[in-house]
Amino acid sequence: MTDNMEKGHNAKTGYVLVLPDANAQANYLADIILHQIEEKKDAVFRIALSGGSTPKKLYELLGGETYSHRLPWERLHLFFGDERMVPYTDEASNFRMVTEALLNHVNIPFRNVHPMPILEDVEKAARLYEENLQHEYGSRVLKNGEPLFDIVLLGLGTDGHTASLFPDTAVLEEKQKWVSWCQPKDAPHRRMTLTYPAIASSRLVIFVVSGENKVKIFREVREENAIYPSSKIETEGEVHWILDKAAGGE
Incomplete structure (x- = not known):
């Protein structure tokens, strides 16, 4: 995906928008989601959700009367x-x-919600979730021009991780599986995560970043020679960064 360096299809060159605060971020994201859904007419729309306090505000907004x-x-x-x-x-x-x-x-219909399975055998859990994704996608092979996801929401850790793609973990080298797992060195719990190939198969990747503790890492992640996990995010669609003023250093 080398041509993506010029087209804003990766984390280093993606579009950046700085908004006043988390509430403004949530409202902006809600409008983006609604617009993207309307563009797809009557087709199925797949979103990969992220954790975190700012996405939580978005989810609360989507569940409220306005949306x-x-x-x-x-x-x-x-x-x-x-x-x-x-x-x-x-x-x-x-x-x-x-x-x-x-x-x-x-x-929302029960069948439309796809939580990651929690099993002691995390390899099996990852395999089951990948099979779920393949069933919904209709293929075991990701195809150019047919994105797995319409929107992928991502956060940014102070160590440069995103989703559960943590530094110095084997999952960063995964090229085939859509779902894998890791045990971060400096964070609790084993984690299941979408891999780079799965995230790359999306129409729109949105990083949602807030807080002044993210100023430094945000700037470093977007440097040309950066090697953070977040720096390596690419997609066949677009990458957007939606920051609050604190994260944007304003």
Whole structure:
């Protein structure tokens, strides 16, 4: 995907927008999602969700009166970009956060929600989730021009990780699997995560970043020679960075 360096199809060259605060980020993201869904007419729309406090505001907004009745929940399929290997009831669970912020407040069909399975055998769990994705996609092979996801939401860690693509983990070298797992050196819990190939098969990747502690890493991730996990995100579609003023250094 070398041509992507010139087209804004990767993390280093993607479009950047700085907004006043987390509420402005949530409103902007909600409008983007609604617009993208409307563009696809009556087709199935697949989103990979991320954890974090700023995405939580987005999910609460989508589940509220302003947006919930405007979204065609019957054709939305919600997936997860990563998950900690903890019970769904655990406070660290991304699925729990999304359930409390969004799912409990909308009429989305049960079959349209795809949490990552929590098993002691994390290899099996990753394989099952990949099979789920392949079933919904309709193929075991990712095809150019037929994105797996319409939107992938991502965060940015102070160590440069995104989803659960952490520095110095073997998952960064995965070229074939759509889903894998890792045990970060400096973060608790084993993690399941979408891999680079799965994220690359998307129409739009959106990094959502907030807080002044992200100023330095955001700038470093976008440097030409950066080797952070986030720096290596590419997609056949577009990459956008949506920051609050604190993260943007303003």
